Amino acid sequence: MSTRLTGFGRLIDRSKPLRFTFDGKWMRGHPGDTLASALLANDQMLVGRSFKYHRPRGIVASGAEEPNALVNLGKGGRFEPNQRATTTELFEGLRAESQNRWPSLDFDIGSVNTYLARFLPAGFYYKMFIHPRPFWKHVYEPFIRQSAGLGRAPKDRDGDTYEHFHTHADVLVIGGGVAGLQAAKAAADTGARVFVLEQTAHWGGRAPVDARDEDRIAGQGAADWVAATVAELEAMPNVTLRLRCMGAGVYDHGYVLAYERLRDHAPDATGPRHRLWRIRAKQIISATGAIERPLSFAGNDIPGVMLASAVRDYVVNYAVSPGDRTVIATNNDDAYLTAIVLKKAGLDVPRIVDARAQGGGALMEAAKALGIRVDTGRAIAKVKGGKRVTKVQICAQAGEGGVLDEIACDAVAMSGGWSPVVHLWSHCGGKLFWDDAQAMFRPDAAHPPTGADGQGFVTCAGAASGALDMAHVLEDAHAAGLAAGKAAGGKAKRTKAPETTARADAPIEPVWLMPQGAKVELRTKTWLDFQNDVKVSDVQLAAQEGFESVEHAKRYTTLGMATDQGKLSNINGLAILSDALGQPIPQTGTTTFRPPYTPISMGAIGGEARGVVFQPIRRTPIHGWHEAHGADWEPVGQWRRPYAFPRKGESVHDAVMREVKNTREALGLLDASTLGKLIVKGPDAGKFLDMLYTNMMSTLPVGKCRYGLMCTENGFLTDDGVVARIDEDTFLCHTTTGGADRIHAHMEEWLQTEWWDWKVYVANVTEQFAQVAVVGPNARKVLEKLGGMDVRAEALPFMAWADGRIGDFDARVYRISFSGELSYEIAVRASQGLAFWEALMEAGAEFGAMPYGTEALHIMRAEKGFIMIGDETDGTVIPQDLGLDWAISKKKADYIGKRGQERAHMTDPGRWKLVGLETVDGSVLPDGAYAVGEGLNANGQRVTIGRVTSTYFSPTLGRGIAMGLVKHGPDRMGEVIDFPGTDGKTYRAKIVDPVFHDKEGAKQNV
Amino acid sequence: MLILQCPCCGVMADETELAAGGEAHLKRFGPGSSDDDFESYLFNRVNPKGVHFERWRHAYGCGKWFHAARCTATLEVFGTYSAQVTEPPQEIRDKISARRPGWRWREFG
Secondary structure (H helix, E strand, O other): OOEEOOOOOOOOOOOOOEEEEEOOEEEEEOOOOEHHHHHHHOOOOEEEEOOOOOOEEEOOOOOOOOOOOEEEEOOHHHOEEEEEHHHOEOOOOOEEEEOOOOEOOOOEHHHHHHHHHHHOOOOHHHHHOOOOHHHHHHHHHHHHHHHOOOOOOOOOOOOOOEEEEEEEEEEEEEOOEHHHHHHHHHHHHOOOOEEEEOOOOOOEOOHHHHOOOOOOEOOEOHHHHHHHHHHHHHOOOOEEEEOOEEEEEEEHHHEEEEEEEOOOOOOOOOOOOEEEEEEEEEEEEEOOOEEEOOOOOEOOOOOOEEEHHHHHHHHHHHOEEOOOEEEEEEOOOHHHHHHHHHHHOOOEEEEEEEOOOOOOOHHHHHHHHOOOOEEEOEEEEEEEEOOOEEEEEEEEOOOOOOOOEEEEOOEEEEEOOEEEOOHHHHHOOOOEEEEOOOOEEEEOOOOOOEOOOOOEOEEEOHHHHOOOOHHHHHHHHHHHHHHHHHHOOOOOOOOOOOOEOOOOOOOOOOOOOOOOOOOHHHHOOOEEEOOOOEEHHHHHHHHHOOOOOHHHHHHHHOOOOOOOOOOOOHHHHHHHHHHHHOOOHHHHOOOOOOOOOOOOOHHHHHOOOOHHHOOOOEOOOOHHHHHHOOOEEEEEOOEEEEEEOOOOOOOHHHHHHHHHHHHHHOEEEEEOOOOEEEEEEOOOHHHHHHHHEOOOOOOOOOOEEEEEEEEOOOOOEEEEEEEEEEEOOEEEEEEOHHHHHHHHHHHHHHHHHOOOOOOOEEEEOHHHEEEEEEEOOOHHHHHHHHOEOOOOOOOOOOOEEEEEEEOOEEEEEEOOOOOOOOEEEEEEEHHHHHHHHHHHHHHHHHHOEEEOOHHHHHHHHHHOOOOOOOOOOOOOOOHHHHOOHHHOOOOOOOOOOHHHHOOOOOOOOOOEEEEEEEEOOOOOOOOOOEEEEEEEOOOOOEEEEEEEEEEEEEOOOOEEEEEEEEEOHHHHOOOEEEEEOOOOOEEEEEEEOOOOOOOOOOOOOO | OOEEEOOOOOOEEEHHHOEEEEEOOOOOOOOOOOHHHHHHHHOOOOOOOOEEEEEEEOOOOOOOEEEEEEEOOOOOEEEEEEOOOOOOOHHHHHHHHHHOOOOOEOOEO
């Protein structure tokens, strides 16, 4: 069993107990524990179930590489799935639940899959579930979705807060082990501004655990040297140190994201939970260490089989023994350290199984001196056990797995060698090379990620660069620190790396399969990826089926695609793939390393940008009045516009009907302030607008308005609006509400990059004016009551504008109409907008003034057959499709979009064209419905001949009206066509003229 | 995230301040042009791995368009220059030649 030891435990405070629950059961731990160490101290080795076969899963590792110990943490607004127990610091009252099991961790129905494993090989999704076709959607997928998947998605709103910090550094050191600290010291001594990140809660990395009693750094023990160096760095004004802060990703030009966990270990403290650092660094040192590799032998996934380094971490750091009797399996000297530590803790190590025929070096002798039996040239044939290791069978590494010996034990510590953590080096393009002697991919210093100057900006230091023994680590780190400091503008210093004790290790011997000739019944029980249930046999099958590229094999088998992103499995997997393909490992290569290094919270990515500050709302000067008068809001771009103003007890629909009727019969007021207003000014303004609009603007007389269409160079309609000529050199262009910024940018682009010699300025004055549409038969009456300028038809005819006074307000009045009624759009200074609106409401009361919203606006424009950008257009519609040929100049040699509209497909008479649609029974056509014609298309579906673009109930006509694009539509007036609805009904509609109301335009021109 | 210097206001601008505008030095073809020329102007792009010329706008800064010459493979920036030229200035071409002897990009090199 696993239990708490009396000795060791350098990171825990035994004087204080902490209580926590796992699957509802109360357990005890100490401050300094991780959830994983505390679970082991309570003999909870079984922590989850695997993804596919629901096999029992135990803790394997002690850090960020852990594939199995994923739990649901917390509850309510603090619930979070897939949290690694090995990186979760224990606190009082922590609640953890195991995942991917039902009904319980000990008895899981899904584990039946393990007996079906024969039928669930690599790529089984594609093979098994392909026929019959409809079964995927209705049977297979729902079933698989229910049985697969890890933690639950949170239901409640996140109860914590998050923040972003931005900073610059000369040298950013990622990793606070001895390499990171030495590199930081060397860089800081050059005078550079240094930032040091460490993902755990402790400085020093593995050194304090891995140092032997006799090891010294600069004459000190490893832990003492770490403490002294951290103290030195803390005292330097040019150094910033951050614990619990992980370098998550390295990006272009020295941009780095770092993820600081401020309150995960102290949830009741105040302040944000996570902080995302957005760092620009001139130089980056990746001192991210190395990760131990598992060995591939049958039963290596049974709880109790752990990495050798993790076993000694649990003993030394947390005083936890993973087992009473631990068999060690290795191909290198490092695992002997684990044997020695276990022996010193008074635990039994019945055997060290060393795959190397010659065995190890000095560490092997040290282990033997402690009385531990070492078998060389041996391998583990199979681990036996269910929810816990019970024994191992030993065989010859060179053989096929014939059992030579059986050893009862409750834990296995394995070491397949070390892989440098090259993720951050690789994120932005650093290349790797295969080091045969050390059996690892290492950063290729000749091909670093390059910055704006073409020079490398990332250096790896220590184990991350492939230096495994202490002397090399410190020399390498020191050199990296000096070079980075200098490259970032520091002063070169002649300093030296500290002296260390040498360790005489025998070389590693690569072992990718144990035993090397393992038979198929062993290989189908030999796991590569513990979380995604990928076995040696799966990768071999993928290779056999032709998935020879490592990227293909990865996706076919899902190797390395789990939340741990293959930190333990990738190298072993591609070694197996290389073997199956009969090619050397570097020829197979690695899959792509992508950020983040380990998952970071969505909260941290969002930072402060949530709720009301996620996307600030733009408000017109009259917004508050609308709010006070019960507006039902509609988002339009970043604005909120009133959709309608329902009265007490009135439905929104009824309010819209009332608003249309009142505007047509009496007086309606619309807040049109959101309409884009662009001033285009200069001697070439007319020439410029002639290029921008499809019609002629340069001939527009001063004092007049003209409706214009704007297209993209592709010919497609992109915006429309009324242009007013203010003076000889000045135009005011109205754009759609959502289009103001886009059209402003469009104008700037052409002026700056194509016609830069034209003398034109553009200014966006959208927010400088409030604009109110005064609409209806009584529009003139209310303006005349307020008094001021002459608004009679003789003085201010339709499509004219004038400056003057309306009541107490300076106003610019446009006689334009989007409703077909007598209409004045009146612009006043933004600061006067609310007062002007209130004055109109007050003066208009006797004339039946009511505000109306965007839906009434839409209905009235549809009754008049006016198009709306975004309804009648969708980026594939040209003005000619909409019957707007009258607004396209035939005289102009060129305008943006003209050449595009001349292409064969645009002049095809078979294009769908705008028509009006009237349902036969007066009902409302469904929005977006398609019309069907005779015959079937290649997919056996009915041929479509048109679609609905706008559809409303018209209170004016008392029936449904619609506009749509129909093939040969204008030539088919009076024909009835079918629109099958998604509700199973078929709607029948007659093709009619799109102008439903006041075809002559008599009402607006009075 | 790239950093490019805006030649108009001089700011070393993070990519979040900038809006990408696609390939640089396109010649506009309007009415009267052949279908091939128009298609090429509208759609055909060289999309190279290596030396490239691009249009950028300092959208959340001074608002001005500019050109950038950079390597799409190594992210090295050879220089930024005015939007109001129809081909890369000699000074920029020399800088590229110093770093990438024998470079070619469309008709330039």
